[in-house]
Amino acid sequence: MKAFWNPAELIHDPQFFLQRGTVKKNFEVPARATALLDACRTMGLAITDPGAPDPLAIATVHPPDYIDFLRDGWKAWEAMPDHGAEMVANIHPAPEMLANGGRRSATIVGQLGWYCADTNPFTRDTWTSAQAAAAGAIAAADEAAAGRHAYALARPPGHHAYAARAGGHCYLNNAAIAAERLRASGAARVAVLDIDSHHGNGTQGIFWHRDDVFFASVHGDPNGYYPWYVGHASERGEGPGAGHNLNLPLARGTGDEVWLAAIATALREIRRHGAEALVISLGMDASRDEPLHFLDITEDGFARAGTAIAATSLPCAIVQEGGYNLEALGRLLPRFLAGFGG
Numbered sequence: 001m002k003a004f005w006n007p008a009e010l011i012h013d014p015q016f017f018l019q020r021g022t023v024k025k026n027f028e029v030p031a032r033a034t035a036l037l038d039a040c041r042t043m044g045l046a047i048t049d050p051g052a053p054d055p056l057a058i059a060t061v062h063p064p065d066y067i068d069f070l071r072d073g074w075k076a077w078e079a080m081p082d083h084g085a086e087m088v089a090n091i092h093p094a095p096e097m098l099a100n101g102g103r104r105s106a107t108i109v110g111q112l113g114w115y116c117a118d119t120n121p122f123t124r125d126t127w128t129s130a131q132a133a134a135a136g137a138i139a140a141a142d143e144a145a146a147g148r149h150a151y152a153l154a155r156p157p158g159h160h161a162y163a164a165r166a167g168g169h170c171y172l173n174n175a176a177i178a179a180e181r182l183r184a185s186g187a188a189r190v191a192v193l194d195i196d197s198h199h200g201n202g203t204q205g206i207f208w209h210r211d212d213v214f215f216a217s218v219h220g221d222p223n224g225y226y227p228w229y230v231g232h233a234s235e236r237g238e239g240p241g242a243g244h245n246l247n248l249p250l251a252r253g254t255g256d257e258v259w260l261a262a263i264a265t266a267l268r269e270i271r272r273h274g275a276e277a278l279v280i281s282l283g284m285d286a287s288r289d290e291p292l293h294f295l296d297i298t299e300d301g302f303a304r305a306g307t308a309i310a311a312t313s314l315p316c317a318i319v320q321e322g323g324y325n326l327e328a329l330g331r332l333l334p335r336f337l338a339g340f341g342g
């Protein structure tokens, strides 16, 4: 199996993180990628540089104005007097503002809140690293289109990014870009299965009206966990997408058996949808070893999840999402990937 990776994914190194009113050190750190890379080397995966991403592939998910903001926002931020060390939004357009004709601002402070769902920081290197991560997801999709499983060691992660909104450590939605790439490569129907412990709200939003990309997410109940507002079982998609979105929220402390049963349910629905290829949003933060742990999944649980997904015999583009215990990441990745063969 190929593991796609580019060292440019390391340079994005945000510091700011706001939790319960306290500014803390951000835990989406470059060392996460280093730990996963070491695990790939130990497994003997073919570590492959995907090169520069195809901008047209990114444009299948993200509109031009958002791409312009990601690329050029830092320059405007730096040109502003008294700017902070990182770009962090301090206002967002409230639904009432939008209902009253609110619109995108011409200046960076307004744009930052417009294009960001939360206090997710941007650095001068965010755009470079986000593109490198997306390139890996595109290359993994190309492998899956050729019938081979592949792993994209994507950092920063992507599943909280909407078409035109960053959030939750995510800027470009790598999994959605991979799904669109598979569609463009000829798969009539694709599924995204998200097993990160947080709901894949960005991916859900991107495919909400679509019947050709089925989205299933197994995650912690949003009533007590990020992203707080979406991820409920009642969210099934709309219009042509009605019935093509499946959320399986789980209670705090859920262990292996219930988690694996939810994954089995998602896989049954994915088969019923007639998916020809699968994108896996692979977060390891469902682990019981997570610092902010909500679910209680063991290493055996991750191994069994990998085996169950591989048993679908669908070609898989496996895209890295979260997981923040640096020591656990290096153990969990090989356990999960073991089911997919070498």
Ligand SMILES: [Zn+2]
Pocket: 196, 197, 198, 283, 285, 321, 322, 323
């Ligand atoms: Zn997560």
